[in-house]
Amino acid sequence: MAEDQCVRESMAERTSGAEPAHGAERADARPVSLVTWTLATFDTALFVLLGVLAAHASGGLADLLAGLNTLVGVAVFCYLWALFVLAVRWIHRRVSLDSAGVSTLALHGTAAGSVAGVAFLLGLFAVVLVPTIQSGGVRLQAVLLVLLIGAGVAAVVGSVVGLLASVLDIAVYGLAGYLLPEAGSERVTEPRRQ
Amino acid sequence: MAALPIRTLHVLAMAALVGGTTVLWYSYRNGAIATLAPARQFEWLFWAGVGVLVFTGIGNLGALGPPGPGTDWGQTLLAKLAGVVGLIGGSVIRTLLLVRASDRENRFDNLSPALRRTLSRAYGATAAVMLGIVVLAEVLAHG
Secondary structure: HHHHHHHHHHHHHHOOOOOOOOOHHHHHHOOOHHHHHHHHHHHHHHHHHHHHHHHHHHHHHHHHHHHHOHHHHHHHHHHHHHHHHHHHHHHHHOOOOOOHHHHHHHHHHHHHHOOOOHHHHHHHHHHHHHHHHHHHOOHHHHHHHHHHHHHHHHHHHHHHHHHHHHHHHHHHHHEEEEEEOOOOOOHHHHHOOO | OOOOHHHHHHHHHHHHHHHHHHHHHHHHHHOOOOOOHHHHHHHHHOOOOHHHHHHHHHHHHHHOOOOOOOOOOHHHHHHHHHHHHHHHHHHHHHHHHHHHHHHOOOOOOOOOOHHHHHHHHHHHHHHHHHHHHHHHHHHHHHO
C-alpha cells in the first residue's frame, strides 16, 4: 500500500515536472544549491557593479578599462565568481540561513571572505608574475615581499567584503521570508474563479 | 576582436532573461503554471545570465571607452548601472522568496492564489525593470 503510494507520487512527480519540496534533497542533486548559486552571483555582481559605479561617478572608469584586455577581464570576473560560489557554499555547508544567528553567519562570512581575498590575489599573481619571474625580469625576493604584504591587505579587504556580503545575504533572506504570503490562508477564504 | 562576440553574448543573455521573466509573469498571472518547478529551473538560468550580463557589459564599456559622468551619455550610463543594481537587488529577494515558498508548499498541491499573485507581480516587476534597462541600453548605443 505504502509502496503503491510511493510509485504514484513518483509518477506524479515525473509527469508534473515538480521537484521534491525539501531543500536538502535538492542540494544533494547538484554541487551547489539554488540559494548558494543565487547569493554568490548576487554578491559577485553587486561587488563588481558597485566598483564600476564608483569608478564611473569619480570619472576614472575610462582609464581603468582602457588598460584592461577584454578576455583578461572576463577571466578575472569568472575567477572572482568561482571564488564567491566556493565561499558561499563553504558557509552554507556549515551554517543554516534559517537557524543560525547573524553573528555566526557574519563570522563565517568574514573568514570565507579573507581566504577568498588571498586566493584572488594569489591567482592574479600566478598569472601575472610567474611568466615574468621565469623570464628573469623580477627578483624572487622582491616578489615574495610584495606577495606577503599583498596577502595581508587582500585578507583584510576580503574579510570586510565577506562580512558585508554575509550581512546583506542574511538581510535579503529575511526580507524574502517577510514578503512570503502566509501558507494556505487564501485557499479557504478566496472565492473560486469562474 | 573580442568585442563582437561579447556584445552578442550580452544581447542574447538579456533577451533570454527578458523572455523568461515575461513568460513566467504571464503564466503565473493567468494560472497556466500551477507549480513552482518551472520558476525554480528558470532561476538557475537567470543568475547565470546576470553573471554573463555583468562581465559582458563591462567588456562592452571597455571597448567603447566611456566618457565621464558629466556628459549626457555618462548620466545615462549612471542611470543604467543604478537600474542594474536595483534589478539584482529585487531579483535576489524574488528568488529567495521562491525558494522559501517551495520549501514550504506541498509539492502535489496547487499554489495558493496569494503566492501565485506574488510571483506574478515579482516576475512582472523584473520584466518591467529589464525593459527599462533595455531602453537605456538603446539610448547608449544609438543616442
